[in-house]
Every structure is written in C-alpha cells, then in structure tokens.
Amino acid sequence: MSATINLEKKHFPVLLDELIKIISPRYSGTFLDCTFGQGGYSKKILENTKNKVIAFDRDKDVVKFSEILKKKYKDRFEFNHKKFSQIKSISAKDIKAIIFDLGYSTTQIFDENKGLSFNFKGKLNMRMGLNSFSAHDVINKLDKKELSNIFKYLGDEKDSKKIAQAIIKKRDQKIITTNDLVEIINKAKKNYNFKINKSTKIFQSLRIFVNQEISELIYGLINAYKLIPIGSYIVVITFNSLEDKIVKFFFKNYSEEKKVSRYLPYSKNTNQIFELLNKKVIFPSVEEIKKNPPSRSAKLRYVKKVGDQANFEEFFTKFKTFLDIENIGKKLC
Ligand SMILES: C[S@@+](CC[C@H](N)C(=O)[O-])C[C@H]1O[C@@H](n2cnc3c(N)ncnc32)[C@H](O)[C@@H]1O
Numbered sequence: 108m109s110a111t112i113n114l115e116k117k118h119f120p121v122l123l124d125e126l127i128k129i130i131s132p133r134y135s136g137t138f139l140d141c142t143f144g145q146g147g148y149s150k151k152i153l154e155n156t157k158n159k160v161i162a163f164d165r166d167k168d169v170v171k172f173s174e175i176l177k178k179k180y181k182d183r184f185e186f187n188h189k190k191f192s193q194i195k196s197i198s199a200k201d202i203k204a205i206i207f208d209l210g211y212s213t214t215q216i217f218d219e220n221k222g223l224s225f226n227f228k229g230k231l232n233m234r235m236g237l238n239s240f241s242a243h244d245v246i247n248k249l250d251k252k253e254l255s256n257i258f259k260y261l262g263d264e265k266d267s268k269k270i271a272q273a274i275i276k277k278r279d280q281k282i283i284t285t286n287d288l289v290e291i292i293n294k295a296k297k298n299y300n301f302k303i304n305k306s307t308k309i310f311q312s313l314r315i316f317v318n319q320e321i322s323e324l325i326y327g328l329i330n331a332y333k334l335i336p337i338g339s340y341i342v343v344i345t346f347n348s349l350e351d352k353i354v355k356f357f358f359k360n361y362s363e364e365k366k367v368s369r370y371l372p373y374s375k376n377t378n379q380i381f382e383l384l385n386k387k388v389i390f391p392s393v394e395e396i397k398k399n400p401p402s403r404s405a406k407l408r409y410v411k412k413v414g415d416q417a418n419f420e421e422f423f424t425k426f427k428t429f430l431d432i433e434n435i436g437k438k439l440c
Contacts, residue, residue, distance in 0.1 A: 117214075117437070118144060118213040118214050119147070119399040119402070120144075120148055120151075120339055120389055120405045121208065121395075121401075121402045122149025122207070122344055122389065122402070122405055122407050122439075123148065123151060124209055124396070125391075125407060126148060126206065127206075128154075128341065129340070129342060129409055130204045130297060130340065131199055133203040133204060134155050134157060134158055134341070135155075135157040135293055137158075137159045137161060138152050138158060138202070138204050138206065139158070139161050139162075139163070139197075139204070139242065139331070139334075140152070140160055140197075140204055140206055140333075141163045141205060141208075141327065141331075142164060142206075142207055142208045142209065143169055143172070143209045144164065144169060144172075144173075144208065145172045145175060146162070146167065146169075146176055147172065148208065150160050150357065152428060153176065153180050153183060153184060159183045159184070159185075159199075160185070161170060161183050161185045161187070161197055161199055161401065162184070162185065162186045162187065163186075163187075163189055163191050163193075164187075164188065164216065164236075164244050165188070165189065165190045165191075165235050165318075166236040167236055168215075168218075168234050168236075169212075170213075173186035175187075177292075188236075190323060191203065191207065191323065192323050192326040192330065193206045193330075194330050194331060194334060195330045195334060197435035198332075200336075201338055202333075202334060203340070204339055205334065205339075205340070205341050205342070205344045207327060207328075207342070207343045209320075209343065209344060209345050209350050210345075210347075210350075211235070211322070213401060215235065219293060221233065221234065221235070222284070223310070223314060224310070225285060225288075225304060225307070228284055228285060228286045229284065229285045230243070230285070231243040231246060231283060231284055231285055231287070231288060231313050233317040237399045238318060238319075240317065240440060241311045241317060241435050243282075243283065244439045245436075245439065246274055246282050246288065247282060248438075248439060249274075251268075251271045251275050252272035254270075254410065255268045255271035255304070256432055256435070257313070257432060258271065258309055258312050259293035260314035260320075261311070261315045261316055261349070261429065262309055262310075262312030263308060264308040264309060264312065265299065266295065266296045266297065270291070270292055270295045270296060270309060271297050273291050273292075273294065274299060275290055277291055285370075286327070288306070288309070292306045292309055293306075298358040307364075311347065315433075316433060317436075321426065321429045321432075321433050322433050324350060324354070325422065325430070328341070328354070328357050329419055329422075330374060332398035332417065332423045334379075335412050336412070337412050337413060338412065338413075338434075339360075339411055339412055339414065340384075340410065340411055340412075341409065341410055341412070342407065342409040343409070344405050344407045345405070345406050345408075345411075346405055347404065349429070351406050352369075355408065356425055356426075357424065358381055358383060358409075358410045360378070360384045360421060360422065361379065361381050362379060362410060363383075363407070378412050378414060378418055378421075380413065380414035380415070380416070380419060381410035381413060382410060383410055384409060384410065384411055385409065388407065388408060389406070389407040389408075390406060391403065410414070410426075423437055
C-alpha cells in the first residue's frame with residue numbers, strides 16, 4: 108500500500124466551464140443532474156434564478172450536500188436518492204438537458220468503508236449505494252470462470268485466469284480487505300507495464316461489476332432519451348474506455364445517416380434520433396489537469412435530440428457480452 112500518496116480529498120467538478128458553455132444557451136427550465144456528488148454542477152446551474160435542478164445520486168453519503176442546496180434553493184431544487192437508471196420515475200416536463208458525470212468522487216475514492224481504491228487499506232466493499240452485493244461477495248462466492256470473465260471483459264486484464272485461480276486458492280484463508288486482494292494480484296500477475304499498478308484493471312472490473320455500471324449506463328442513456336423533448340441535450344462525461352465506447356456508440360450510431368449497402372443510394376437512417384453537435388470529444392484543459400490530476404481521463408460528449416422513433420436493438424446487441432457478464436451478479440442477490 109502506498110503511504111506516500113497525498114491527494115486532496117475534496118472533489119473538484121470536472122469540465123465545469125465547458126459544461127456550462129454547452130448548456131447555458133438553454134437556460135430557463137429544468138436540468139437533470141444524474142450524478143449529484145457534492146453538487147458542483149447543480150450549484151452552478153442554480154446560480155441562474157430561472158433554472159430548476161432535479162438531482163440523482165445512489166450514494167446516501169451525499170444526501171447531506173443535497174440538504175444544503177435544498178435549504179438555499181427550495182422549490183428550484185429536488186434530490187432523489189436513486190440510481191440514474193430510474194430517472195423515468197420523475198414527472199418533470201420541459202427538461203433542457205440531462206447530465207451524467209460518471210465515475211466516483213474523490214471523497215468516495217478516499218472512503219475506506221467503500222474500499223474502491225487499491226492505494227488504501229479498506230473493506231473489500233466497492234458499493235456506491237443501493238447495491239445488491241459487495242466485492243467481498245464476488246471474490247469469495249463466484250467460481251473461477253466467472254471471476255476470470257469479470258476481470259477479462261470488464262477490466263481488459265490479460266492475466267484474468269491466473270488471478271482468478273490465485274483468488275480461489277487463497278479463499279480458505281479469507282480475503283477480507285483491499286490489501287488482501289492487492290497481495291494476491293501482486294503475487295499472481297506479471298509486470299507488463301511499470302507505469303500502471305498491477306491492481307488497476309482488477310479493481311476497475313470489480314467496481315464496474317459490483318455497481319452494475321454497464322447496465323446502469325445503458326438504461327440511463329435510453330431513459331434520458333425517452334424523458335427529454337426534441338431539441339434538448341444529453342451530456343456525458345466518462346472516465347474509462349469502456350464507458351466512453353458505450354456513450355460514443357449510442358450517440359454516433361443514432362446520429363448518422365447510414366448507407367444500407369455501398370451499392371445502394373443513401374437512405375435516411377430511420378434510427379436517427381440525435382444530432383452530434385460536436386463531433387470531437389472535449390477534454391479538460393492543461394490548467395484543469397494541473398489543478399485536478401484525476402480529471403486527466405475525463406471525456407465529454409453531447410448530443411441534441413432530433414427524433415422520436417428509436418429502436419435500441421443494435422445498442423443492446425453491441426454490448427451484450429458486457430451485459431451478460433453483469434448478469435452473473437444475479438447469483439449473488
Ligand atoms: C464523479 S461524481 C459526480 C460529481 C459531481 N458532478 C460534482 O460536481 O460534485 C459521480 C457521482 O455519481 C454517483 N453515481 C455513480 N453512478 C450512479 C448511478 N448509476 N446512479 C446514481 N448515481 C450514481 C456517485 O455516487 C457519485 O456521487
């Protein structure tokens with residue numbers, strides 16, 4: 108474990124100026140902040156007195172931050188302790204934009220009860236909130252094949268089988284803390300890349316699996332599309348390549364006019380429900396990364412809704428393998 112790490116525990120909202128630049132022309136209406144955290148985005152949006160914010164977060168530890176905003180902004184602010192896959196439960200109309208800032212806040216990463224990081228000793232937990240099982244259940248109850256698939260598909264881990272085997276072997280001695288798991292990984296895994304900690308991919312795959320992040324994101328995006336009127340925006344900030352792949356496919360595949368065959372003339376894509384307002388990804392500036400190093404992996408993408416006729420079969424087919432892997436979790440519920 109690294110005892111030398113000394114990052115600030117305060118969470119800085121990522122790409123805040125860029126987000127506000129995108130949504131401010133649509134001010135005077137309701138905005139959905141699907142990942143409230145410490146309310147960095149919500150606060151900024153509420154500075155405009157004509158705006159209302161409906162916020163969501165699955166972590167009960169952020170309720171205290173939402174109460175501060177509720178006191179100050181009263182009817183202009185509402186907080187839901189719910190997962191964002193459930194945003195359809197609200198009855199708001201005239202939604203101008205729905206915003207997702209995926210991943211974890213710095214405060215969550217430093218919380219030893221959550222045990223999200225391999226850098227600090229913590230409980231083998233990884234639940235952000237409103238979960239059905241913990242990382243401890245995953246590591247101690249699933250079989251070798253299931254563990255190996257989780258590591259391979261959700262973490263892109265080359266040594267998935269070896270690490271799964273090492274976990275099974277150690278189980279009788281109890282694997283309880285993040286340190287116990289790090290020790291097993293360090294012994295089982297070869298060092299291919301000295302810049303990346305050996306535990307990075309295993310911890311990523313476990314966080315995704317425990318929090319069912321792939322299905323949360325897929326259903327969150329589809330429900331966001333269903334909830335907004337034509338002309339409104341969906342904005343997403345991602346922090347890992349799997350999340351970004353999902354968002355990129357969702358936005359691009361349902362934006363572009365597609366040729367059915369190269370031998371046939373263009374036909375209108377009947378699934379065109381979005382307009383890509385910015386074809387390129389938006390990254391944090393060098394200054395932001397200097398001030399807040401965790402922002403370096405952030406990517407912002409956004410679209411405007413332009414159509415109402417959507418069939419999401421292709422979206423589900425494309426990410427079926429990942430959804431099937433997350434389904435293994437049903438055994439633990
Ligand atoms: C990166 S932080 C957001 C920070 C926030 N933008 C701010 O300025 O403080 C991500 C937040 O999203 C929440 N979250 C992640 N996945 C979620 C989900 N599926 N449903 C609801 N909240 C989720 C986490 O609990 C965390 O508080």
